Amino acid sequence: MKKLLPLLLLFIFQNTTAQKKLEVITIGSADSVYSNVLKEQRNYWVYLPASYTPGDKNKKFPVLYLLDGDGHFHSVTGLIHQLAGGINGNSVFPEMIVVAILNTDRTRDLTPVKGTNMPPQMAEFLKTAGGGENFISFMKSELMPAIEKKYNTAPYRMLVGHSFGGLLAMHILQNHTELFNSYIAIDPSMWWSGWSLLKQIEKELPTKNYNNRTLYLSIANTLTPGMKESEVDKDTTSPTEHIRSIRRLAQVLDKAKPKGLQYACKYYDGDDHGSVPLISEYDGLRYVFADYRINAEVAFNNLDSLVRHYQMLTRKMGYTLLPAESLINQIGYMQLGSGEVDKAIAAFELNVKNYPASANVYDSLADAYAQKGDTAKAKSLYQKTLSIDPAWPGTKEKLEMIK
Helix, strand or coil: CCCHHHHHHHHHHHHHHHHCCCCCCCCCEEEEEEECCCCEEEEEEEECCCCCCCCCCCCCEEEEEECCHHHHHHHHHHHHHHHHCCHHHCCCCCCCEEEEECCCCHHHHHCCCCCCCCCHHHCCCCCCCCCHHHHHHHHHHHHHHHHHHHCCEEEEEEEEEECHHHHHHHHHHHHCHHHCCEEEEECCCCCHHHHHHHHHHHHHHHHCEEEEEEEEEEEECCCCCCCCHHHHHHCCCHHHHHHHHHHHHHHHHHHHCCEEEEEEEEEECCCCCCCHHHHHHHHHHHHHCCCCCCCHHHHHHCHHHHHHHHHHHHHHHCCCCCCCHHHHHHHHHHHHHCCCHHHHHHHHHHHHHHCCCCHHHHHHHHHHHHHHCCHHHHHHHHHHHHHHCCCCCCHHHHHHHHC
16 A cells, blocks of 8 residues: 555646646737638738737727748747837837738749749749739738728838748839838848849839838848858859849949938848848848837936927827837836836826726826825726726725725
């Protein structure tokens, strides 16, 4: 019996452990739409910001459309969650909805024209190529209306594409300029079809108005081993055609300074074609929203400056932008901790004005009035919190203490 008891206890422990349910961490949802243009069901993944509230129609979010969606969904949503979600006080760029489009026939959808001047070994690969315009029509007339009907979207769209996706992004910027407000083209395949898109861009740049669009272009190190960067532009061999074509695009843009286009380009010497997307996504988002971030000290000490900053962003981006609820909340509690109660009240009142449907904003403002000693005002605000969310953490207890 003494020998059986430890074995029995071990069995019970293992059985209990095996039955314990693991917590599921969800970062997005899968959805689909049938495309009459493409004659097929198209799958996509959606990421919603932490502060997204379906019933709050007053709070809208820009939408980032991501080509090769399954390959880049985690990296892009991770960046947005970390740098736009108020984590550690971060408000580097706005919270965004991400729509990641999954592929069915990648070559067909992401190449604007049929491939010409291509090596014979690519013949099978190119049979369906050149369907980019149909894919753009699907995005414009089917996918985007579905997203804008279902979610609280702001009138600001961004497109991110890598390789063939970068090629299509450049094609859309050139030929469907108004479809997106900003573009991140990552190591785009500008060599496609005898550099045809590049030749079009070079020809049309002098007369084209990009109407306040933004482009971030990245170039990976795909040089032939042993070749110096200074040598590549004079090379004529096939292995360097990819990098040569993108470098030529960058030179054309640098020289032309296209009207209405805010543009930057970066060469990533330490990254190849496969590794360059992650760092390009980070740098591209930072560039597109370079004016978005405000100095924390300014925000803490001067609420009026913060308000003016977001008024400037509203004019620039074309829709109403408000400081994140979490950011103002942090500022308010920092001021409470410093004994600046009136400043904290002003901060929390700004949140009440901007986010009147949130239980949190009333609870925070009540905390400030309670610290000030105005228990009647605090009690009223705690009651308002519970009228919105009867289970808001800690509010009932604080209300009982005041009573």
